[in-house]
Amino acid sequence: MTVASSRAPDLAAQDGLSALERAKRQPLMLGLFLPIQSGGWTISTAPRGTDWSFDYNARLIVQAEEAGFDLAFGLAQWLGAEGHGGVTHYRKYTIDPLLVTSGVAALTRNIMLISTVHVLYGWHPLHLAKLGATMDHMTGGRWGLNLVTGFRPNEIDMFGLDPIPRDERYVRAAEFTEMLDALWRSEEDISQTGDYWSLKDAYVSPKPVNGRPILVNAGSSEAGLAYAAKYSDLIFITSPGGAEIGAALKTLPAHTAKIKMLAAEQGREIRTVINPHVICRDTEREVEEVCQAILDGEDAPAVDSLVGTMREGDQASWRGHERRQRIIGGNIQIFGTPEQVVEQFAALKDAGCDGLQINFFDFAPDLAYFADNVLPLMKQAGLRN
Numbered sequence: 399m400t401v402a403s404s405r406a407p408d409l410a411a412q413d414g415l416s417a418l419e420r421a422k423r424q425p426l427m428l429g430l431f432l433p434i435q436s437g438g439w440t441i442s443t444a445p446r447g448t449d450w451s452f453d454y455n456a457r458l459i460v461q462a463e464e465a466g467f468d469l470a471f472g473l474a475q476w477l478g479a480e481g482h483g484g485v486t487h488y489r490k491y492t493i494d495p496l497l498v499t500s501g502v503a504a505l506t507r508n509i510m511l512i513s514t515v516h517v518l519y520g521w522h523p524l525h526l527a528k529l530g531a532t533m534d535h536m537t538g539g540r541w542g543l544n545l546v547t548g549f550r551p552n553e554i555d556m557f558g559l560d561p562i563p564r565d566e567r568y569v570r571a572a573e574f575t576e577m578l579d580a581l582w583r584s585e586e587d588i589s590q591t592g593d594y595w596s597l598k599d600a601y602v603s604p605k606p607v608n609g610r611p612i613l614v615n616a617g618s619s620e621a622g623l624a625y626a627a628k629y630s631d632l633i634f635i636t637s638p639g640g641a642e643i644g645a646a647l648k649t650l651p652a653h654t655a656k657i658k659m660l661a662a663e664q665g666r667e668i669r670t671v672i673n674p675h676v677i678c679r680d681t682e683r684e685v686e687e688v689c690q691a692i693l694d695g696e697d698a699p700a701v702d703s704l705v706g707t708m709r710e711g712d713q714a715s716w717r718g719h720e721r722r723q724r725i726i727g728g729n730i731q732i733f734g735t736p737e738q739v740v741e742q743f744a745a746l747k748d749a750g751c752d753g754l755q756i757n758f759f760d761f762a763p764d765l766a767y768f769a770d771n772v773l774p775l776m777k778q779a780g781l782r783n
């Protein structure tokens with residue numbers, strides 16, 4: 399069912415397609431992984447303009463939209479007063495992705511805005527159904543929920559909750575999602591008694607623009623993938639082979655095929671989106687200099703802290719990443735000249751990746767360079783319409 403958007407007509411899609419449908423027509427979707435946390439993805443003192451502030455991120459989203467990107471996405475995390483520590487106090491400051499996407503709704507008109515929410519940290523489905531429906535209307539159907547279940551022990555402690563075994567987290571996430579969906583679709587008051595949440599004569603208005611908002615998750619375990627296959631439009635995948643592109647390419651075809659098969663078994667389609675860190679310059683030598691400057695500025699205690707929380711957490715992503723790769727960032731790393739970067743993108747597409755959500759070292763200039771030098775080559779290579 400499609401209902402009219404409450405956006406002003408000049409901000410609604412002109413081609414009659416939803417933002418998700420438009421993105422799915424791209425040979426390779428393009429997303430920007432926002433640096434809404436201090437330090438972005440690079441755990442180093444190497445100087446750069448990357449900044450966690452709302453203004454900086456709002457400008458990046460507008461810049462990405464102008465370049466033709468399909469989505470912008472922010473992570474959600476909860477850390478103590480020192481962040482990940484070190485001299486940079488890595489990720490000490492983080493702004494909330496739901497509020498950031500809400501803040502840029504009226505500044506944008508085409509790009510999908512995806513917010514991460516830890517739904518098991520005290521949310522009720524009725525709250526998120528209402529906020530999501532509102533966001534969906536504020537964006538004319540461009541809002542997406544990256545539903546994460548949370549795995550970091552410090553976060554669970556921070557909320558005063560007991561740890562939940564991973565598979566059970568996804569059982570709860572499934573109940574939460576089904577209640578969201580029921581609230582988004584029902585034209586009548588609904589009452590439901592679930593194992594974890596209940597509704598009595600509950601109703602949400604307005605109804606989302608395209609039936610329901612865009613649903614995304616980032617699971618890697620069997621339970622996480624099964625959840626994605628059943629409910630998600632997009633899945634943020636990680637490389638089972640680690641961050642080095644050659645090793646990643648060996649493992650990705652089987653991984654992406656498995657996810658698509660799981661979705662097909664549910665009678666559904668899902669798009670796989672991987673997260674490269676792109677360092678692109680005119681020459682290989684310049685790329686090496688950027689990488690070396692980052693590695694020389696390693697903030698070792700902060701790297702230890704980040705690696706430790708991923709290792710301690712009961713979760714299956716980001717396995718096989720080497721320490722030096724964590725300093726630079728990205729789930730996979732794509733370095734090189736524009737031609738070399740596009741070759742690696744083509745290989746990712748051949749490995750079953752439907753999209754990329756990219757992080758950069760120095761976001762604003764690196765994104766501008768990418769738009770000027772890499773995007774035209776992607777078009778020539780048939781990776782972008």
Ligand SMILES: Cc1cc2nc3c(=O)[nH]c(=O)nc-3n(C[C@H](O)[C@H](O)[C@H](O)COP(=O)(O)O)c2cc1C
Pocket residue numbers: 472473474475514546547548549564616617618619620621622623634635636673712713714715716729
């Ligand atoms: C691209 C991407 C973005 C993610 N964003 C978040 C996030 O914002 N917050 C969070 O707690 N976890 C985030 N995760 C971590 C995943 O939710 C976590 O790795 C997942 O729980 C692992 O899958 P599993 O639960 O199936 O083991 C992200 C993972 C990926 C790959």
